[in-house]
Amino acid sequence: MTTDFAFEFKSESNGARLGEISTPRGEIRTPAFMPVGTAATVKGMYPDQVRETGADIILGNTYHLMLRPGAERVAHLGGLHKFANWSRPILTDSGGFQVMSLAKLRKLDEKGVSFKSHIDGSKHMLTPERSIEIQTLLGADIQMQLDECVALPSTREDIQRAMELSIRWAERSKNAFGTQPGRALFGIVQGGDQEDLRLRSAQALTEIGFKGYAVGGLAVGEPQETMFEVLDYTTPALPQDRPRYLMGVGKPDDLLGAVKRGIDMFDCVHPTRAGRHGHAYTKYGVINLKNARHKDDARPLDETSSNPNCQIYQRAYLHHLIRANEMLGAMILSQINLAYYQTLMQGMRDAIAADRFDDFAAETREGWAKGDIPPLS
Amino acid sequence: MTTDFAFEFKSESNGARLGEISTPRGEIRTPAFMPVGTAATVKGMYPDQVRETGADIILGNTYHLMLRPGAERVAHLGGLHKFANWSRPILTDSGGFQVMSLAKLRKLDEKGVSFKSHIDGSKHMLTPERSIEIQTLLGADIQMQLDECVALPSTREDIQRAMELSIRWAERSKNAFGTQPGRALFGIVQGGDQEDLRLRSAQALTEIGFKGYAVGGLAVGEPQETMFEVLDYTTPALPQDRPRYLMGVGKPDDLLGAVKRGIDMFDCVHPTRAGRHGHAYTKYGVINLKNARHKDDARPLDETSSNPNCQIYQRAYLHHLIRANEMLGAMILSQINLAYYQTLMQGMRDAIAADRFDDFAAETREGWAKGDIPPLS
Numbered sequence: 108m109t110t111d112f113a114f115e116f117k118s119e120s121n122g123a124r125l126g127e128i129s130t131p132r133g134e135i136r137t138p139a140f141m142p143v144g145t146a147a148t149v150k151g152m153y154p155d156q157v158r159e160t161g162a163d164i165i166l167g168n169t170y171h172l173m174l175r176p177g178a179e180r181v182a183h184l185g186g187l188h189k190f191a192n193w194s195r196p197i198l199t200d201s202g203g204f205q206v207m208s209l210a211k212l213r214k215l216d217e218k219g220v221s222f223k224s225h226i227d228g229s230k231h232m233l234t235p236e237r238s239i240e241i242q243t244l245l246g247a248d249i250q251m252q253l254d255e256c257v258a259l260p261s262t263r264e265d266i267q268r269a270m271e272l273s274i275r276w277a278e279r280s281k282n283a284f285g286t287q288p289g290r291a292l293f294g295i296v297q298g299g300d301q302e303d304l305r306l307r308s309a310q311a312l313t314e315i316g317f318k319g320y321a322v323g324g325l326a327v328g329e330p331q332e333t334m335f336e337v338l339d340y341t342t343p344a345l346p347q348d349r350p351r352y353l354m355g356v357g358k359p360d361d362l363l364g365a366v367k368r369g370i371d372m373f374d375c376v377h378p379t380r381a382g383r384h385g386h387a388y389t390k391y392g393v394i395n396l397k398n399a400r401h402k403d404d405a406r407p408l409d410e411t412s413s414n415p416n417c418q419i420y421q422r423a424y425l426h427h428l429i430r431a432n433e434m435l436g437a438m439i440l441s442q443i444n445l446a447y448y449q450t451l452m453q454g455m456r457d458a459i460a461a462d463r464f465d466d467f468a469a470e471t472r473e474g475w476a477k478g479d480i481p482p483l484s
Numbered sequence: 485m486t487t488d489f490a491f492e493f494k495s496e497s498n499g500a501r502l503g504e505i506s507t508p509r510g511e512i513r514t515p516a517f518m519p520v521g522t523a524a525t526v527k528g529m530y531p532d533q534v535r536e537t538g539a540d541i542i543l544g545n546t547y548h549l550m551l552r553p554g555a556e557r558v559a560h561l562g563g564l565h566k567f568a569n570w571s572r573p574i575l576t577d578s579g580g581f582q583v584m585s586l587a588k589l590r591k592l593d594e595k596g597v598s599f600k601s602h603i604d605g606s607k608h609m610l611t612p613e614r615s616i617e618i619q620t621l622l623g624a625d626i627q628m629q630l631d632e633c634v635a636l637p638s639t640r641e642d643i644q645r646a647m648e649l650s651i652r653w654a655e656r657s658k659n660a661f662g663t664q665p666g667r668a669l670f671g672i673v674q675g676g677d678q679e680d681l682r683l684r685s686a687q688a689l690t691e692i693g694f695k696g697y698a699v700g701g702l703a704v705g706e707p708q709e710t711m712f713e714v715l716d717y718t719t720p721a722l723p724q725d726r727p728r729y730l731m732g733v734g735k736p737d738d739l740l741g742a743v744k745r746g747i748d749m750f751d752c753v754h755p756t757r758a759g760r761h762g763h764a765y766t767k768y769g770v771i772n773l774k775n776a777r778h779k780d781d782a783r784p785l786d787e788t789s790s791n792p793n794c795q796i797y798q799r800a801y802l803h804h805l806i807r808a809n810e811m812l813g814a815m816i817l818s819q820i821n822l823a824y825y826q827t828l829m830q831g832m833r834d835a836i837a838a839d840r841f842d843d844f845a846a847e848t849r850e851g852w853a854k855g856d857i858p859p860l861s
Contacts, residue, residue, distance in 0.1 A: 148805060148812045176779065176804045184782045184800050192796055402553065405561045419569055423561050427553045428525060434811060435525045 112248070112291040112318055114350045120464035123366045125456055128350055130248050131289040132188070133195040135163040137350060137371040138455050140362065140448045141198060143379070146171045147181075147191040150379045151434070151441040154192040160442065161449030164248075165193055166374045169202035169241050170209065173231070174224045178244040186246035198374070199247035200354070201238045201280075201295075204256050204323075215255065217272070235276040239283040239292070247290070251321065252280035254295040259329040266299035266324075273297045273323075274311045281315055291318035293352060299324055300333055302340050309344035320345045321352040322370070326361075335364050342369035359388060359451055360475070363468045366455055378448050382440030385429035388447040389417070392475035396440070400482045401426040414446045489625070489668040489695055491727045497841035500743045502833055505727055507625050508666040509565070510572040512540040514727060514748040515832050517739065517825045518575060519756070523548045524558075524568040527756045528811070528818040531569040537819065538826030541625075542570055543751045546579035546618055547586065550608070551601045555621040563623035575751070576624035577731070578615045578657075578672075581633050581700075592632065594649070612656035620664065628698065629657035631672040636706040643676035643701075650674045650700075651688045658692055668695035670729060676701055677710055679717050686721035697722045698729040699747070703738075712741050719746035736765060736828055737852070740845045743832055755825050759817030762806035765824040766794070769852035773817070777859045778803040791823045 109129040114137075117125045128135040142149045142157055144165045149157050157165060167187055172178060176190075184190050187197055203220065206213060210222035210231075219234030235253040242250040254273035257265050277294045284292040294312035298304030312320060322341055325334045338353070345351055352372035353365050362373055378388060385397040389409045404422040412418065416439050428436030451471070458467030486506040491514075494502045505512040519526045519534055521542045526534050534542060544564055549555060553567075561567050564574055580597065583590060587599035587608075596611030612630040619627040631650035634642050654671045661669040671689035675681030689697060699718055702711045715730070722728055729749035730742050739750055755765060762774040766786045781799040789795065793816050805813030828848070835844030 146804070146808045146810055147801070148810050151811045151815075153812070153815070175808055176800065180780060180800070183780065184798060189782075190798060190801050190804075192801075403557060403560065405566075421561060421567060423553065423557070424524070424567050424569075427523070427567075431523045431552055433523055433525050434528045434814065435530070437811065438528075438530070438815070 110289055112289055114319070114348065116348055118459060118462070120459040120462045121367070122369055123455065123459045123464040124369055124371055125459040126350065126371055128196075130196050132248055133163065135196055135372075136452075136456055138362070138366045138452055138459075139163060139372050140452045141166045141372065141374040142445050143168070143374055143376045144191060144193070144197075145376070146175065147187060149441075149445070151383065151438045152379075152445070156442055157193070157445065158195070160446040161453060162445070164196040164198060167191070167197055167199045167245060167247065168205055169199050169238060169245070170205035172199075172245060173202060173233075173241050174226055174229075178241040182244040182246070188246060196248040197246070198249035199242045199245055199251065201251045201253040202233050202241070203238070203253045204355070206233055207256065217275075219253070235279040236283040239280055243284075243287065249319065250284065250290065250292050252277045252292065252294055254297060254323055256297065256324050256327065257299060258327045259299055259324070259333070261299060263299075263301055263304075266297070266301055267304055269324075270297040270299075270304050270308050274308060274315075277312055277317075278315055281317070293317055293319040293321050295321040295323040295354070296341060296345070297324045298341075300329065300337055305337060305341045306344050309341060313344075313346060317349070319350040319352060319372075321354050323354050325353065326355040326357055326375075331361060331364065334361070335368060338365060338368035338370065345369075359448070360472065362448075362451065363455070363471065367464065367468065378444035379441040382442075382444045383437040385436070385440065386444075387425070387440050388444045389479075390471075390474045391477065391479045394479050396422065396425045396429050396436075398426075404483055406480070406483075408443065414443060414450075416443050416446070487666055489666055491696070491725065493725055495836060495839070497836040497839045498744070499746055500832065500836045500841040501746055501748055502836040503727065503748055505573075507573050509625055510540065512573055512749075513829075513833055515739070515743045515829055515836075516540055516749050517829045518543045518749065518751040519822050519825075520545070520751055520753045521568060521570070521574075522753070523552065524564060526818075526822070528760065528815045529756075529822070533819055534570070534822065535572070537823040538830060539822070541573040541575060544568070544574055544576045544622060544624065545582060546576050546615060546622070547582035549576075549622060550579060550610075550618050551603055551606075555618040559621040559623070565623060573625040574623070575626035576619045576622055576628065578628040578630040579610050579618070580615070580630045581732070583610055584633065594652075596630070612653040613660040616657055616660040616669070620661075625667050626696065627661060627667065627669050629654045629669065629671050631674060631700055633674065633701045633704065634676060635704045636676055636701070636710070638676060640676075640678055640681075643674070643678055644681055647674040647676075647681050647685050651685060651692075654689055654694075655692055658694070670694055670696040670698050672698040672700040672731070673718060673722070674701045675718075677706065677714055682714060682718045683721050686718060690721075690723060694726070696727040696729060696749075698731050700731050702730065703732040703734055703752075708738060708741070711738070712745060715742060715745040715747065722746075736825070737849065739825075739828065740832070740848065744841065744845065755821035756818040759819075759821045760814040762813070762817065763821075764802070764817050765821045766856075767848075767851045768854065768856045771856050773799065773802045773806050773813075775803075781860055783857070783860075785820065791820060791827075793820050793823070
């Protein structure tokens with residue numbers, strides 16, 4: 108196994124990229140979907156189950172972990188991998204995005220962002236340096252620079268100010284990260300839906316130099332069309348030989364479209380959250396198991412799936428568990444959704460290797476469009 | 485595999501009984517603890533996990549299942565075993581106990597009990613005949629007569645009235661049950677803490693004749709001492725060659741004391757409920773993982789346990805999961821508790837076979853009394 112962090116760009120299929128990131132903790136096959144382990148756990152799943160879905164890497168949230176159980180505590184306990192029983196690579200975000208969405212009494216200035224915990228009201232300060240210190244204490248294999256992310260739509264002035272600040276924070280983050288063998292720091296491109304600002308951000312970050320580049324400031328309220336337009340002009344401005352990570356995205360159709368536009372990595376809470384709400388992702392599209400059409404349906408969710416959870420349980424049983432708010436419903440559907448996401452990623456990787464990505468995407472979308480099997484009559 | 489329901493009383497050790505119930509769906513080694521699968525799921529656990537803890541049989545609640553998803557629906561879907569993915573024996577209660585504790589606007593008379601659902605306020609009626617009909621629709625291998633259970637303390641008059649009614653309902657239940665090859669109907673001894681009433685109930689039920697006998701009306705608020713006193717005079721009045729089931733009991737120490745007094749079967753929500761609240765049952769006794777002493781403790785719960793969940797996870801991690809209200813905390817601790825209960829039952833069975841039950845009980849209680857390993861200094 109390697110002692111370095113490295114990315115190999117293997118092949119391409121009409122824009123979609125096949126690659127592999129090597130780390131001392133294992134390989135990450137790209138395009139990759141990273142399940143979100145917010146508070147050191149992918150909600151409702153045992154760590155072994157997460158791996159068995161095909162995940163090579165999970166994501167941890169700096170904001171949650173710094174507040175509870177605390178970064179110094181996790182370091183003292185042997186690091187996040189040991190704590191969460193996940194020996195493979197972990198990416199942590201910078202904490203900035205969740206400070207802005209979850210914390211109280213936020214105050215942002217050049218130095219960083221101060222805030223009060225949403226859990227107990229305690230005061231905290233997150234600077235580029237402190238964010239890296241926390242991520243290093245956690246032991247993250249891939250760390251993210253602190254940035255400022257604005258929602259869309261926003262004024263050009265706000266977008267530009269946040270983008271310029273994020274560049275200055277990128278430089279401070281890189282200095283704070285220093286040299287960590289086998290680990291990587293990623294910069295984050297901002298610039299909202301403004302082409303020239305995205306290009307300015309990408310260029311500035313490339314000049315600073317990172318082992319990978321994220322596209323931030325998307326999946327913040329804009330339509331999918333806008334997201335794809337931004338990717339259309341942003342990814343060509345990023346180095347070919349570094350992984351590209353689209354933060355906080357998305358639904359299966361978003362993943363197909365973003366891979367097509369040269370993205371290599373994704374994370375999103377959507378599959379587990381949707382599972383807890385009774386939605387199952389399948390080759391038939393999204394199936395809402397709360398729907399009354401399932402209550403007398405003894406058929407499994409998808410008997411053609413290789414995932415046992417799609418075969419073992421009756422639709423009527425899943426409907427019952429979700430209606431009765433039983434944990435097992437959320438457990439099964441979270442597993443089904445993450446497994447579907449990983450199957451989709453594997454399908455994309457195979458299709459790129461065979462140089463038939465567009466066909467694969469079309470076939471996959473066709474399956475979703477056909478929809479679920481007919482209800483029982 | 486047998487096509488009949490049969491009980492073999494194998495051996496005895498100073499009051500404690502070793503046996504085996506044979507059913508077409510598998511053997512039940514006694515003394516047995518039955519995990520409670522209230523709404524067709526043992527909360528927070530996959531069915532495979534439940535079996536892997538060593539459970540031979542689970543319990544389903546007629547009250548919950550008749551209201552949601554409904555007995556006729558479960559029958560139409562292939563029965564409770566298929567619905568809940570549990571192919572081994574299932575015992576269902578009569579629904580009576582939970583009507584009295586959960587339902588609204590209960591009205592009890594000679595015919596049965598009418599009530600409103602706690603879920604949607606819909607009106608229902610449970611008679612001895614309807615209870616058996618529901619349990620048969622569910623496909624339960626062991627069915628329970630409808631009875632009236634009064635809390636303790638109660639007046640002798642109330643206890644006697646309920647006991648006499650329960651005898652009349654026992655007879656009606658037996659008639660309703662008819663002949664169901666491979667399945668069994670159990671009668672329920674009532675009589676509160678009144679010796680003569682318990683003996684009258686046991687005698688009347690024995691005369692009616694059942695394949696097994698439950699002791700009801702305990703674990704309803706009385707001290708453990710009272711429960712043991714009642715067992716001391718009740719179990720000798722029951723046929724030696726039929727299984728005896730103590731309903732709704734209990735904590736590990738209750739199980740030791742009741743097996744000593746000739747009980748063969750138990751059910752209780754306690755292990756999974758305690759797990760959801762952060763309590764772990766171990767050979768060290770109960771460990772409260774919410775306690776701050778665990779928050780920096782990297783040690784596993786019990787490194788001498790053969791249960792991987794007791795070895796893999798740090799106490800600090802379990803503390804964190806429970807504090808953060810993460811599903812995985814409830815999942816792991818429910819598994820740990822049910823596995824501990826099954827290990828305890830296996831220990832009792834082995835000790836009875838070796839005719840050293842009293843020594844085993846003393847050693848086990850000694851381990852609990854010693855308590856947890858010392859905190860980190």
